[in-house]
Amino acid sequence: MSIHQEKDAARFGDWELLRRLIRYAAPHWGKFLVCVALAFVVVGADLGRTYLIKVAIDDHINGYRQPMVAADSAERLRSLGLDPLPGAPGERAYARVAPDSAVAGGLERVQLVELDGATYMVAGWLPAEQSGLKLTQLPESDGGGLAVAFTVDGKQTVLPARSVTEAEESAFQSGDYAGIWKLGGLFLAAVAGAAVLSIWQMNLLQYTGQSILYKIRDDLFRHLNRMSMSFFDRNSVGRIVVRVTQDTESLNNLFTQVIVNLLKDVLVLVGIVAVMLHMSVKLTLLTFIVLPFLAGLTFWYKMVIREAQRVARALLSRLNSFLAENLSGMRITQLFVRERQQWEQFNELNESHYRAGMRGTIINSVFQPAIGMIGNFAVALLLWYGGLRVIDGALTFGIVYAFTIYVRQFFNPLMSLAEKYSQVQAAMVGAERIFELLDEKPGMAEKAEPVRLKEPVRGEIVFENVWFAYNEGEWVLKDVSFKIRPGETTAFVGATGAGKSSIIQLINRFYDIQKGRILLDGIDIRDIALADLRKAVGIVQQDVFLFTGSIADNVRLNEEGITREDVVEAARRVHMDEFVRSLPDGYETLLGERGVTLSLGQRQLLSFARAIVFRPQVLILDEATSNIDTETELVVQKALSDISRGRTTLVVAHRLSTIQHADQIIVMHKGKVRETGSHRQLLAQEGYYYRLHQLQYKDKGIGKTLNA
Numbered sequence: 001m002s003i004h005q006e007k008d009a010a011r012f013g014d015w016e017l018l019r020r021l022i023r024y025a026a027p028h029w030g031k032f033l034v035c036v037a038l039a040f041v042v043v044g045a046d047l048g049r050t051y052l053i054k055v056a057i058d059d060h061i062n063g064y065r066q067p068m069v070a071a072d073s074a075e076r077l078r079s080l081g082l083d084p085l086p087g088a089p090g091e092r093a094y095a096r097v098a099p100d101s102a103v104a105g106g107l108e109r110v111q112l113v114e115l116d117g118a119t120y121m122v123a124g125w126l127p128a129e130q131s132g133l134k135l136t137q138l139p140e141s142d143g144g145g146l147a148v149a150f151t152v153d154g155k156q157t158v159l160p161a162r163s164v165t166e167a168e169e170s171a172f173q174s175g176d177y178a179g180i181w182k183l184g185g186l187f188l189a190a191v192a193g194a195a196v197l198s199i200w201q202m203n204l205l206q207y208t209g210q211s212i213l214y215k216i217r218d219d220l221f222r223h224l225n226r227m228s229m230s231f232f233d234r235n236s237v238g239r240i241v242v243r244v245t246q247d248t249e250s251l252n253n254l255f256t257q258v259i260v261n262l263l264k265d266v267l268v269l270v271g272i273v274a275v276m277l278h279m280s281v282k283l284t285l286l287t288f289i290v291l292p293f294l295a296g297l298t299f300w301y302k303m304v305i306r307e308a309q310r311v312a313r314a315l316l317s318r319l320n321s322f323l324a325e326n327l328s329g330m331r332i333t334q335l336f337v338r339e340r341q342q343w344e345q346f347n348e349l350n351e352s353h354y355r356a357g358m359r360g361t362i363i364n365s366v367f368q369p370a371i372g373m374i375g376n377f378a379v380a381l382l383l384w385y386g387g388l389r390v391i392d393g394a395l396t397f398g399i400v401y402a403f404t405i406y407v408r409q410f411f412n413p414l415m416s417l418a419e420k421y422s423q424v425q426a427a428m429v430g431a432e433r434i435f436e437l438l439d440e441k442p443g444m445a446e447k448a449e450p451v452r453l454k455e456p457v458r459g460e461i462v463f464e465n466v467w468f469a470y471n472e473g474e475w476v477l478k479d480v481s482f483k484i485r486p487g488e489t490t491a492f493v494g495a496t497g498a499g500k501s502s503i504i505q506l507i508n509r510f511y512d513i514q515k516g517r518i519l520l521d522g523i524d525i526r527d528i529a530l531a532d533l534r535k536a537v538g539i540v541q542q543d544v545f546l547f548t549g550s551i552a553d554n555v556r557l558n559e560e561g562i563t564r565e566d567v568v569e570a571a572r573r574v575h576m577d578e579f580v581r582s583l584p585d586g587y588e589t590l591l592g593e594r595g596v597t598l599s600l601g602q603r604q605l606l607s608f609a610r611a612i613v614f615r616p617q618v619l620i621l622d623e624a625t626s627n628i629d630t631e632t633e634l635v636v637q638k639a640l641s642d643i644s645r646g647r648t649t650l651v652v653a654h655r656l657s658t659i660q661h662a663d664q665i666i667v668m669h670k671g672k673v674r675e676t677g678s679h680r681q682l683l684a685q686e687g688y689y690y691r692l693h694q695l696q697y698k699d700k701g702i703g704k705t706l707n708a
């Protein structure tokens with residue numbers, strides 16, 4: 001698999017992933033519960049709002065058309081548990097009742113009807129299924145006079161009626177003003193309340209999601225810190241960065257968008273259907289003709305767009321890791337004038353990503369209006385059928401109005417439900433990658449009960465028949481054995497690739513060996529507590545990494561136990577103190593971004609200071625002086641002989657001149673120890689070392705001048 005490639009399919013079972021995600025979410029269950037409760041209230045307020053309008057229209061704005069009962073006194077109505085209309089005209093008292101209620105003895109059924117622009121009071125109720133309502137006269141046999149006629153199931157009914165003046169009509173409505181005020185207030189309260197609770201809910205959810213993410217990122221970072229070097233050999237920086245940033249973000253979506261809102265969406269859908277059924281079964285069924293198309297198209301749309309987004313996302317993470325890698329390799333890019341080639345690769349990725357994004361945009365531009373149209377079609381259907389039924393009197397205007405609103409409210413949760421599926425998918429892929437990383441064994445397993453090093457460490461190092469390979473089967477060190485006595489200086493020489501750096505990286509357990517033993521003070525280093533081992537062994541390498549921060553921080557590496565005096569003392573010993581004091585902010589001078597840039601020699605001195613400030617008993621220098629100019633090297637050499645006094649020192653050096661005074665020189669060749677001895681002994685042997693020596697002195701005069 002290429003380093004830029006990202007996996008998309010889920011390997012863990014989804015349940016296993018869920019179980020682990022829940023473990024992260026579990027400490028926050030209380031907050032989730034509050035969010036769910038808030039969701040219930042908000043949904044209730046949202047749906048209730050429309051219903052309030054329906055009530056306002058039917059019971060108040062059009063309330064005077066409701067069936068009524070009339071009685072001789074208001075007390076009579078009250079005694080039957082009815083609410084007399086305030087301000088009704090004439091001697092009698094009236095109360096509005098539901099169309100299907102039973103009427104107690106002595107009460108008279110009446111209803112106000114609007115016909116041809118005038119209002120009439122009819123002595124009786126108009127059934128919902130009636131049609132052909134018209135004004136007529138009572139037959140002479142019944143005394144003549146005004147009447148209304150209508151048909152139910154083909155049978156005509158005639159009810160006596162009388163004309164109602166506009167003043168009387170207003171009087172019947174006088175109680176409705178107060179009712180509309182009350183409903184208006186409730187409506188406002190519902191809107192404001194839902195808004196406030198929504199804000200609360202969203203913030204609480206975000207807070208919870210971010211807390212969970214914080215923990216996951218924290219775990220990831222700690223875990224990465226414990227990974228062995230071979231892990232970083234295998235995984236590019238760019239890819240790891242994407243894991244910690246992008247993949248955790250898709251998880252955030254899961255916690256903040258999906259879990260609670262999924263419930264909310266379902267609540268809205270179920271709630272709307274319930275209210276619709278409560279208002280009118282027929283209209284509900286009519287709406288259901290359209291809804292399946294709406295739902296089908298929505299889910300299809302989401303499926304298509306999800307695929308487009310998935311491609312775009314995969315391209316984005318490739319783009320990201322390509323970018324990260326190129327930024328860290330910028331030096332090389334510019335050195336070898338590869339700008340154009342790198343740009344071409346970037347451009348290709350960038351363009352594919354752009355095309356994937358455009359595809360999504362086009363899909364959106366087609367589907368979104370199509371879905372909107374189906375929604376409008378449902379409204380049209382409602383207006384046509386519902387409007388006719390209102391004219392007939394079978395439905396109230398408020399119900400039809402509420403339906404048109406509810407149909408639209410149906411739309412959002414449907415859309416977001418379809419969206420949720422893809423969010424869950426993305427989160428699962430993200431979660432899988434994150435857990436995969438967390439499950440990666442930290443290569444350096446410590447023993448259950450590691451040996452703590454006894455202070456003071458003597459610093460004796462023994463390699464016993466060590467075999468080592470970075471990759472199985474490719475032996476880099478073959479049967480290497482040597483012994484370094486405490487306090488002595490040992491030099492490693494040999495051609496590039498001979499295995500010198502590998503030996504050094506084994507001593508502080510950046511890698512573990514396959515065969516043999518490495519002993520520090522007679523203890524197998526695999527038995528020693530890692531922290532103790534690494535504290536005892538200080539390594540200075542050729543390329544010095546500087547963190548963003550002050551010079552003092554870079555020496556002390558945020559270790560609390562190291563005081564300013566320690567830092568200054570270390571700097572003095574590596575002959576860096578004078579230079580640091582000449583800087584404007586001295587030891588507080590910032591390095592890295594927006595800070596001062598140090599020369600290679602200065603960086604190297606800083607790395608010496610960094611190594612010795614921790615007072616390691618074993619000091620290892622891997623070609624630490626190779627990229628320093630001759631003048632600085634003299635300073636560094638002096639610093640070196642200074643700091644190597646009293647500690648075991650291992651030096652890898654290209655220039656043989658720098659290691660002539662070593663107590664012991666180990667000559668490496670193709671992963672094996674070729675010769676061992678002091679400078680004098682090795683020269684006398686006239687072997688490999690002798691030849692190396694001859695070669696170097698023939699080429700350059702450095703060694704001679706230094707020796708002179």
Ligand SMILES: Nc1ncnc2c1ncn2[C@@H]1O[C@H](COP(=O)(O)OP(=O)(O)O)[C@@H](O)[C@H]1O
Pocket residue numbers: 233470471476494495496497498499500501502503
């Ligand atoms: N991180 C690594 N992963 C795989 N192989 C490596 C790694 N580092 C070094 N090697 C290989 O190990 C061999 C010895 O390298 P090294 O110890 O760096 O040699 P030296 O320091 O003597 O130049 C080389 O063949 C090199 O390619």
Ligand SMILES: [Mg+2]
Pocket residue numbers: 500501502622623
């Ligand atoms: Mg090396």
